[in-house]
Amino acid sequence: MSPVIEALELTRNFPSRSGWVGAKRDVWALRGINLSISRGETVGVVGESGCGKSTLGNILLGLDSPTGGGVRFEGKYLHDFKGAHRRQMRKRMQLVFQDPFGSLDPRRSVGAQIADGLRNHDVVPAAEIPAEVARLLTLVGLAPSVAPRRPSQFSGGQRQRIAIARALAPRPDFIVADEPVSALDVSIQAQIVNLLADLREELDLAMLFISHDLHVVRHLCTRVVVMYLGRIVEEGPAEQIFTAPRHPYTQALLAATPSLKRPAGETGKVLDGELPSPANPPSGCAFRTRCALATGDCASAVPPLETVGPERRTACFHADLTAGQGGLQ
Amino acid sequence: MTRAQRSLYIWLGLAAVLIAFPLLAPVLPLQPTIGMDIPHRFAGPSAANWLGNDEYGRDVLSRIIWGARASLAVAFGSAFCAAVIGTILGLLGGYFRGITEVLAVRSTEIVICLPPLLLAMLVITILGAGVLTLTVALTILFVPNYTRVVYAATLQTGGLDFVKAQEAMGTHPLKILARTVLPNIVPPLLVQFSLTVASGILLESGLSFLGLGVVPPAPSWGLMIRAARAAMDQQPLLLLWPSLALAGTVLLLNVICDRLQDVLSPKTAARGGAAWLRRQIKRTPDAPAPEVPLLKIEDLSVGVALEQGSMGLTKGIAFEVKPGETMALVGESGSGKTLTGLAMTGLLPNALSVTGGHAWFRTEAGVVDLAALTEEEFGPLRGNDISMVFQDAAAALNPVHRIGDQLAEIIQCHRPMPKQQAEAEVVELLRKVGIPDPERRIRAYPFELSGGQRQRAMIAMAVANAPKLLIADEPTTALDPTIQAQILRLFAKLKEDNPGMGVIFVTHNLAVVKEIATHVSVMYAGQVVEQGTVEEVFADPRHPYTKALLASVPESDAERLESIPGTVPQPGAMPEGCRFAPRCGHAAAACAAPQPLLDTGEGRTTRCLRWADLWKDVA
Ligand SMILES: Nc1ncnc2c1ncn2[C@@H]1O[C@H](COP(=O)(O)OP(=O)(O)OP(=O)(O)O)[C@@H](O)[C@H]1O
Ligand code: SF4
Ligand code: SF4
Ligand SMILES: [Mg+2]
Numbered sequence: 001m002s003p004v005i006e007a008l009e010l011t012r013n014f015p016s017r018s019g020w021v022g023a024k025r026d027v028w029a030l031r032g033i034n035l036s037i038s039r040g041e042t043v044g045v046v047g048e049s050g051c052g053k054s055t056l057g058n059i060l061l062g063l064d065s066p067t068g069g070g071v072r073f074e075g076k077y078l079h080d081f082k083g084a085h086r087r088q089m090r091k092r093m094q095l096v097f098q099d100p101f102g103s104l105d106p107r108r109s110v111g112a113q114i115a116d117g118l119r120n121h122d123v124v125p126a127a128e129i130p131a132e133v134a135r136l137l138t139l140v141g142l143a144p145s146v147a148p149r150r151p152s153q154f155s156g157g158q159r160q161r162i163a164i165a166r167a168l169a170p171r172p173d174f175i176v177a178d179e180p181v182s183a184l185d186v187s188i189q190a191q192i193v194n195l196l197a198d199l200r201e202e203l204d205l206a207m208l209f210i211s212h213d214l215h216v217v218r219h220l221c222t223r224v225v226v227m228y229l230g231r232i233v234e235e236g237p238a239e240q241i242f243t244a245p246r247h248p249y250t251q252a253l254l255a256a257t258p259s260l261k262r263p264a265g266e267t268g269k270v271l272d273g274e275l276p277s278p279a280n281p282p283s284g285c286a287f288r289t290r291c292a293l294a295t296g297d298c299a300s301a302v303p304p305l306e307t308v309g310p311e312r313r314t315a316c317f318h319a320d321l322t323a324g325q326g327g328l329q
Numbered sequence: 330m331t332r333a334q335r336s337l338y339i340w341l342g343l344a345a346v347l348i349a350f351p352l353l354a355p356v357l358p359l360q361p362t363i364g365m366d367i368p369h370r371f372a373g374p375s376a377a378n379w380l381g382n383d384e385y386g387r388d389v390l391s392r393i394i395w396g397a398r399a400s401l402a403v404a405f406g407s408a409f410c411a412a413v414i415g416t417i418l419g420l421l422g423g424y425f426r427g428i429t430e431v432l433a434v435r436s437t438e439i440v441i442c443l444p445p446l447l448l449a450m451l452v453i454t455i456l457g458a459g460v461l462t463l464t465v466a467l468t469i470l471f472v473p474n475y476t477r478v479v480y481a482a483t484l485q486t487g488g489l490d491f492v493k494a495q496e497a498m499g500t501h502p503l504k505i506l507a508r509t510v511l512p513n514i515v516p517p518l519l520v521q522f523s524l525t526v527a528s529g530i531l532l533e534s535g536l537s538f539l540g541l542g543v544v545p546p547a548p549s550w551g552l553m554i555r556a557a558r559a560a561m562d563q564q565p566l567l568l569l570w571p572s573l574a575l576a577g578t579v580l581l582l583n584v585i586c587d588r589l590q591d592v593l594s595p596k597t598a599a600r601g602g603a604a605w606l607r608r609q610i611k612r613t614p615d616a617p618a619p620e621v622p623l624l625k626i627e628d629l630s631v632g633v634a635l636e637q638g639s640m641g642l643t644k645g646i647a648f649e650v651k652p653g654e655t656m657a658l659v660g661e662s663g664s665g666k667t668l669t670g671l672a673m674t675g676l677l678p679n680a681l682s683v684t685g686g687h688a689w690f691r692t693e694a695g696v697v698d699l700a701a702l703t704e705e706e707f708g709p710l711r712g713n714d715i716s717m718v719f720q721d722a723a724a725a726l727n728p729v730h731r732i733g734d735q736l737a738e739i740i741q742c743h744r745p746m747p748k749q750q751a752e753a754e755v756v757e758l759l760r761k762v763g764i765p766d767p768e769r770r771i772r773a774y775p776f777e778l779s780g781g782q783r784q785r786a787m788i789a790m791a792v793a794n795a796p797k798l799l800i801a802d803e804p805t806t807a808l809d810p811t812i813q814a815q816i817l818r819l820f821a822k823l824k825e826d827n828p829g830m831g832v833i834f835v836t837h838n839l840a841v842v843k844e845i846a847t848h849v850s851v852m853y854a855g856q857v858v859e860q861g862t863v864e865e866v867f868a869d870p871r872h873p874y875t876k877a878l879l880a881s882v883p884e885s886d887a888e889r890l891e892s893i894p895g896t897v898p899q900p901g902a903m904p905e906g907c908r909f910a911p912r913c914g915h916a917a918a919a920c921a922a923p924q925p926l927l928d929t930g931e932g933r934t935t936r937c938l939r940w941a942d943l944w945k946d947v948a
Contacts, residue, residue: 048809049809106491108509113491186878190881190883197889257840258843260867260879262844270815271814271815272815274779275812
């Protein structure tokens with residue numbers, strides 16, 4: 001199936017300066033990212049904060065521009081669209097935010113905010129807007145009668161449903177969900193994860209799901225990419241990544257994730273050290289400062305993302321040593 | 330109509346009455362403002378001239394009313410025009426950035442560099458003196474102030490998620506500005522408006538005095554104040570009247586803007602009132618202290634003071650922590666986990682207070698009730714016997730002091746010792762919590778440390794005096810997975826080093842509970858609903874909520890996650906009986922009565938009266 005959205009060699013630098021007179025150096029948020037997502041597919045992005053997950057989401061949506069490379073939506077480059085065409089394009093791609101409290105305008109009713117997306121793109125005739133808002137609210141499991149209320153009258157989980165209804169209003173083909181459940185309680189998280197899974201099926205959406213909760217990603221996603229300091233270090237079908245990780249960082253990440261199934265008293269292998277600064281990443285493999293397998297080669301060149309199995313790619317010089325280790329309980 | 334709206338309308342009504350006088354001046358039976366009456370110079374108030382006569386014998390009352398027309402027209406006119414222009418410039422500059430920003434914002438800043446008087450004179454020389462010119466001059470003067478305020482607010486609001494959501498939806502930028510950004514920057518705009526009107530009235534008086542504004546003998550408040558100052562020794566009252574009018578106007582305007590903000594605010598804030606106005610209630614322990622090994626909480630309740638009395642937030646919290654145990658508090662957000670921790674340390678926010686129950690805690694001097702201590706009595710305990718680690722280390726550390734100094738202070742506060750010795754201890758502590766190169770890091774400021782290191786520094790602070798009880802409120806929630814694992818390992822190590830320390834660990838992550846705690850109290854809607862050892866509770870939950878919570882963790886292979894329908898009831902609208910009843914699949918008639926915490930044997934408790942039936946069915 002042809003992909004809905006593709007990232008081609010995406011690179012994004014944020015210029016920054018250390019101190020007033022310090023040397024100017026770029027923060028490399030993304031480096032050479034290649035990714036494609038098809039209909040009905042949910043791709044999970046995992047990695048530590050600052051590794052570029054949200055930047056990737058923003059660029060795919062056209063809310064930020066890459067420094068290098070490009071994004072293709074249904075085969076056409078986003079940067080070829082300008083002004084009104086660009087805004088037209090936007091209705092096909094939507095965003096669900098992490099913070100259910102900051103993502104809704106506190107001063108306007110939730111119905112009006114959902115209706116914005118309908119009105120902007122004349123999705124339905126003006127007379128049918130209230131009915132369409134009601135339909136969307138029902139779709140995300142809320143009573144249509146809540147439309148006139150302000151966001152402050154809703155709980156976090158309800159707001160997240162409203163934000164999802166708003167994102168669905170323009171009938172998008174592609175959705176980026178940036179940590180949509182991290183701010184929610186476990187029992188509410190489950191409701192939203194189920195909702196996203198249902199919507200994916202019903203509407204045949206392509207979805208990019210950004211999260212640091214590996215259990216949620218495993219449950220919801222069909223494919224997973226693992227990022228470290230702006231690069232994809234591993235990619236593959238979700239179940240394989242979680243049961244048979246190949247990159248040492250993926251293995252460490254899985255080991256660091258607490259689990260109910262882990263026998264009591266047994267703590268995972270703990271990775272030492274801190275995430276290096278993205279403004280001054282290590283030479284060669286960025287993970288080598290924390291990697292137990294690092295050798296001299298790892299400092300001299302960046303390991304390429306190489307195929308290690310059907311649909312599996314990993315970026316490690318010593319991937320032959322890592323097979324059969326680790327995995328999420 | 331809400332309270333805030335009523336209050337706003339009352340003040341607006343008052344303002345309307347006052348405005349009516351100058352508006353109706355031509356038809357009011359006022360004395361002439363211009364004709365001189367030399368024999369009555371400086372006469373005091375009389376039946377004919379209520380406020381007396383001025384230096385030319387003119388009636389002061391009618392001059393004040395007529396003067397208001399000029400003064401208020403200039404002040405409000407210029408403040409309003411400047412607000413419109415400045416807001417447009419600020420919005421455009423703050424939203425579009427780049428060249429628009431330079432043109433809109435930076436250019437107005439040139440105006441700020443010019444002396445106000447010079448600028449006003451320039452405008453007036455070009456256009457000639459008079460009320461209209463004065464308004465134009467002041468408008469030019471005020472525009473940069475608005476531009477800057479609106480620019481800053483737009484930058485801030487423009488970065489928020491709901492504005493980004495509008496962009497993602499493809500809304501036209503001008504529509505976003507008008508519909509989404511503008512309403513959200515109204516509060517600073519209102520403040521700026523009331524400030525400029527006040528300064529407009531004052532500037533009008535200065536410029537009129539120089540002959541650049543209202544031309545005498547026509548009255549204005551500014552002219553009157555200037556004239557009265559020269560005649561202060563002959564008739565001090567002359568200064569009083571226009572000053573009162575001026576001060577009254579500014580005050581009224583401030584109140585109205587303030588009320589307007591309340592009305593426009595999306596949330597009607599709960600008013601706690603100033604802290605010092607509330608009575609500091611010292612609760613006397615009504616029970617003799619029992620023997621406790623470390624901490625025993627009995628029936629603890631916390632409430633918030635509202636206008637219409639107090640509202641319960643937590644009710645009937647009860648658990649026990651023995652030396653060496655780690656008690657995890659788990660539950661949904663708003664279930665009262667944080668409040669319970671704060672009540673233990675006497676750090677409840679101002680509007681909240683302990684409304685019942687006990688928290689017995691063993692100190693060197695005997696058992697005390699933490700729930701009944703005053704602020705002074707808490708002093709020696711906090712940071713010494715009991716200490717706390719917060720979720721947000723960045724907010725809990727003082728940003729302007731070096732890490733080492735903050736640690737040394739907490740050590741010396743409870744154990745006086747020379748500076749060198751304290752410093753040596755600090756280095757040792759930082760090493761213990763795993764901060765690399767501690768000799769150098771003690772000179773670091775909090776912002777120079779990474780998130781994980783800041784969390785370590787705060788943990789160092791909490792364990793500096795080897796506390797008997799450590800309370801940690803979601804200490805790993807804000808951290809990355811690999812760093813979170815490091816901090817959890819640090820907690821385990823600290824417990825090993827100090828085997829007598831009891832820990833209360835607040836979290837909403839059940840897997841973390843499994844990793845770190847020996848015992849668990851599950852909280853729901855302000856109550857403990859179940860407790861016991863982690864192993865037993867997780868293997869065999871005896872409350873439907875615990876069971877549902879464990880089932881909703883996305884670790885099973887099930888196609889769909891178990892989710893609990895509905896939402897947590899809000900404080901103030903708690904169900905009479907079992908608080909979980911509206912979401913519970915097993916609710917029966919008997920559940921409509923308040924549920925006590927039942928002992929289920931083996932040191933376990935549950936707040937479900939049907940637990941025995943339900944679990945017999947299962948078995
Ligand atoms: N300052 C306050 N004024 C009024 N109500 C408050 C205040 N602080 C907390 N509350 C209320 O008290 C209840 C318990 O709050 P608490 O912060 O203890 O919850 P929590 O279990 O720690 O939640 P979370 O998991 O979100 O941290 C909530 O309903 C909350 O809204
Ligand atoms: S390339 Fe080298 S440093 Fe990088 S992950 Fe592989 S073994 Fe470790
Ligand atoms: S008391 Fe009744 S409603 Fe409450 S948890 Fe038990 S069965 Fe459910
Ligand atoms: Mg809390």
